[in-house]
Amino acid sequence: MRQSRMNPHRPIVEACFKPASGMFREYCKSLYILKLIYNILNIIYQLFLLSTKTLISLINSVFPANGTTVAICVVYSKSAGSDRTGRCMAVPGGRRKGEFVMLSNAQEAGKKLRFGDALLQEGLISAEQLQQALELQKKSGKRLGAVVIEMHLVTEQETAQILSRQLKIPFIDLSNYLVDPIIARLLPEHLAKRHMLIPINKVGNRLTVAMFDPLNIIGIDDVSMMTGLVVKPVVATQSGIQKALQDAYGEGTITEKLIDDIEGMSRNAEGSPADIDLNQDLDENDAPIIRLCNLIISQAVQNQVSDIHIEPSEKELRIRYRQDGILQTAMVPPRKAAAAITSRIKIMASLNIAEKRLPQDGRIKIKVNQRNIDLRVSILPVIWGEKIVMRILDQSSLKVNLEDLGFEPVTLQRFKSGIQSPYGIVLVTGPTGSGKTTTLYSALSTLNTNERNIITAEDPVEYMLAGINQVQCRPEIGLDFPAALRSFLRQDPNIIMVGEIRDHETAEIAIKASMTGHLVLSTLHTNDAPGTIGRITNMGIEPFMVTTSVLVIQAQRLVRKICKECKYEIRPRAEQIAQFGITPEILRRLELPHLTEKNLLFYRGKGCDCCNKTGMKGRVGVYEVLTMTERLRDIILSGGSTDDIRRQAIDDGMLSLRESALRKALLGMTSIEEVIRVTMGEH
Ligand SMILES: Nc1ncnc2c1ncn2[C@@H]1O[C@H](COP(=O)(O)OP(=O)(O)OP(=O)(O)O)[C@@H](O)[C@H]1O
Numbered sequence: 001m002r003q004s005r006m007n008p009h010r011p012i013v014e015a016c017f018k019p020a021s022g023m024f025r026e027y028c029k030s031l032y033i034l035k036l037i038y039n040i041l042n043i044i045y046q047l048f049l050l051s052t053k054t055l056i057s058l059i060n061s062v063f064p065a066n067g068t069t070v071a072i073c074v075v076y077s078k079s080a081g082s083d084r085t086g087r088c089m090a091v092p093g094g095r096r097k098g099e100f101v102m103l104s105n106a107q108e109a110g111k112k113l114r115f116g117d118a119l120l121q122e123g124l125i126s127a128e129q130l131q132q133a134l135e136l137q138k139k140s141g142k143r144l145g146a147v148v149i150e151m152h153l154v155t156e157q158e159t160a161q162i163l164s165r166q167l168k169i170p171f172i173d174l175s176n177y178l179v180d181p182i183i184a185r186l187l188p189e190h191l192a193k194r195h196m197l198i199p200i201n202k203v204g205n206r207l208t209v210a211m212f213d214p215l216n217i218i219g220i221d222d223v224s225m226m227t228g229l230v231v232k233p234v235v236a237t238q239s240g241i242q243k244a245l246q247d248a249y250g251e252g253t254i255t256e257k258l259i260d261d262i263e264g265m266s267r268n269a270e271g272s273p274a275d276i277d278l279n280q281d282l283d284e285n286d287a288p289i290i291r292l293c294n295l296i297i298s299q300a301v302q303n304q305v306s307d308i309h310i311e312p313s314e315k316e317l318r319i320r321y322r323q324d325g326i327l328q329t330a331m332v333p334p335r336k337a338a339a340a341i342t343s344r345i346k347i348m349a350s351l352n353i354a355e356k357r358l359p360q361d362g363r364i365k366i367k368v369n370q371r372n373i374d375l376r377v378s379i380l381p382v383i384w385g386e387k388i389v390m391r392i393l394d395q396s397s398l399k400v401n402l403e404d405l406g407f408e409p410v411t412l413q414r415f416k417s418g419i420q421s422p423y424g425i426v427l428v429t430g431p432t433g434s435g436k437t438t439t440l441y442s443a444l445s446t447l448n449t450n451e452r453n454i455i456t457a458e459d460p461v462e463y464m465l466a467g468i469n470q471v472q473c474r475p476e477i478g479l480d481f482p483a484a485l486r487s488f489l490r491q492d493p494n495i496i497m498v499g500e501i502r503d504h505e506t507a508e509i510a511i512k513a514s515m516t517g518h519l520v521l522s523t524l525h526t527n528d529a530p531g532t533i534g535r536i537t538n539m540g541i542e543p544f545m546v547t548t549s550v551l552v553i554q555a556q557r558l559v560r561k562i563c564k565e566c567k568y569e570i571r572p573r574a575e576q577i578a579q580f581g582i583t584p585e586i587l588r589r590l591e592l593p594h595l596t597e598k599n600l601l602f603y604r605g606k607g608c609d610c611c612n613k614t615g616m617k618g619r620v621g622v623y624e625v626l627t628m629t630e631r632l633r634d635i636i637l638s639g640g641s642t643d644d645i646r647r648q649a650i651d652d653g654m655l656s657l658r659e660s661a662l663r664k665a666l667l668g669m670t671s672i673e674e675v676i677r678v679t680m681g682e683h
């Protein structure tokens with residue numbers, strides 16, 4: 001494997017300093033000059049933080065291979081380094097890591113890490129066998145390790161374990177290890193294959209890489225440069241790595257393999273799932289199901305998916321991920337795995353596995369790559385079994401900075417002036433999954449200071465916010481939103497957050513609370529800000545109650561962002577500009593003084609590896625914020641329509657959802673197609 005990158009005409013260990021030309025020989029006889037060259041190279045190495053590969057090529061250009069040969073080491077552990085071909089060798093005298101050493105003495109450099117000696121010491125082969133192997137090695141040019149395996153003197157496993165002991169690097173048996181394809185694919189396949197290695201785990205900025213040759217410093221360098229992570233090598237067998245590579249990059253992915261395992265399960269998974277007993281040791285037939293469930297979750301977390309859908313149909317089981325707001329099929333396990341997967345998820349969420357006729361809600365707390373992940377689990381009986389939806393709540397990815405959500409500067413100003421009032425009501429609206437909860441949590445964290453008593457009624461509590469009193473509602477025991485709100489008023493709050501207003505009773509108490517000196521924040525499932533007024537009055541709230549209590553109503557959507565790696569500009573045609581209603585007046589309202597109808601551009605993503613060929617990556621919010629003004633009050637009190645309210649709000653300076661999205665398109669954050677997709681039907 002590694003031979004391919006080495007020049008076969010160049011000696012592998014260049015032990016001594018043998019300058020060819022007579023003049024040069026005279027110079028180099030002096031150790032002083034040698035030391036000088038060494039120091040200069042060392043300074044270059046340290047100063048410019050060169051990669052080992054660059055350093056080695058630098059050395060090779062300073063000392064051309066023909067004629068002048070020098071033993072040179074780049075040290076990467078206490079006692080090991082690599083020579084100019086990148087090959088590992090022993091470095092005497094306990095050096096510092098990253099140091100560049102030039103060995104002038106043949107004896108010093110000749111002390112290679114001897115794999116053969118280790119084989120002898122461990123009594124695995126005789127001196128005679130070693131001799132034979134060394135001869136064969138000379139002929140074939142292969143590694144000694146490979147030769148002794150071919151001669152059936154030792155197994156692959158034994159060789160790897162010897163290497164592990166010798167180098168004090170852990171050994172990993174990949175045949176018992178489930179390599180997460182997402183982690184593996186951090187590296188392009190050709191690189192992994194070239195160096196015979198595979199990334200197997202990532203914690204923070206450390207990437208554990210299973211390597212056939214853990215001393216292949218060029219491989220380590222390539223991986224760390226490619227991923228930007230610190231590489232921690234572990235030893236594995238070549239066949240183990242090959243199999244893992246096949247799983248991760250090949251046709252039959254690990255998921256398909258697991259699914260095959262499930263197909264082959266002897267136990268009939270369609271039988272009663274209630275027979276999985278948590279207290280019993282899992283029998284080996286359950287292992288594929290557990291591994292599959294873990295994989296479904298860890299893959300989703302890795303891909304920054306917001307929801308996992310597991311849905312049975314007549315013939316198959318479909319697993320879909322919602323990523324950046326769009327559902328995509330992730331895998332299709334066999335139908336007969338459905339019952340077992342459902343049971344496993346129920347066990348994880350501490351739900352009743354015997355209950356299959358009623359909906360259930362639960363929560364799973366797990367650790368994925370050292371990150372604490374919460375899953376909000378909802379199970380709904382459907383005609384073909386039970387449909388599971390899991391919302392991924394990743395505390396570490398929660399955005400709680402209002403500035404980071406994507407508000408336009410003016411809009412943010414308006415929203416902030418609402419939440420900074422001492423009393424009144426602020427409503428955040430939008431359809432499911434439009435980011436309402438995130439906005440509310442961000443608003444609360446801005447307001448969360450020592451002088452304020454903040455209390456929330458939520459169903460469910462999604463994220464824990466330090467310093468805020470969060471109450472989990474339990475309608476089944478009578479603790480619904482109205483009940484929670486009533487008791488809050490006796491808790492001397494400054495700010496109250498109610499998860500959602502969906503009925504007259506909640507609306508009435510929330511509005512009353514906001515009129516008696518409290519700031520109330522809540523959400524409503526409506527499409528836009530002006531339409532929210534009608535929704536509240538339809539719940540039976542008097543218009544004058546609305547006009548006196550409401551401070552601001554915000555509506556929002558999430559638009560997908562263009563992938564930064566493959567973004568390109570498009571010069572729009574005049575009719576397109578007209579079609580989107582882009583006029584000088586609009587450009588002025590959007591506060592984009594540098595843009596005119598002549599120079600504006602649209603943007604799009606070509607699609608690359610970074611964005612899964614979609615051209616889009618990540619999301620950002622678009623917002624409209626209606627502020628209650630005197631004139632708006634008059635219109636509402638005189639029974640004006642939603643259209644009247646909207647016109648007035650826009651007159652009062654509100655940017656609409658469409659305008660907010662358009663502004664992001666003109667700034668190159670999103671595409672014009674996305675603006676249309678997300679704000680279809682909006683004004
Ligand atoms: N401004 C934002 N930019 C990018 N992503 C966001 C933004 N706001 C929310 N998200 C992400 O969108 C997803 C849905 O957000 P959130 O739970 O806040 O929506 P919601 O409207 O409260 O949904 P539901 O109606 O289901 O309660 C989450 O994964 C969240 O991290």
Ligand SMILES: [Mg+2]
Binds near residue numbers: 436
């Ligand atoms: Mg929510």
Ligand SMILES: [Zn+2]
Binds near residue numbers: 563566567608610
């Ligand atoms: Zn891209």
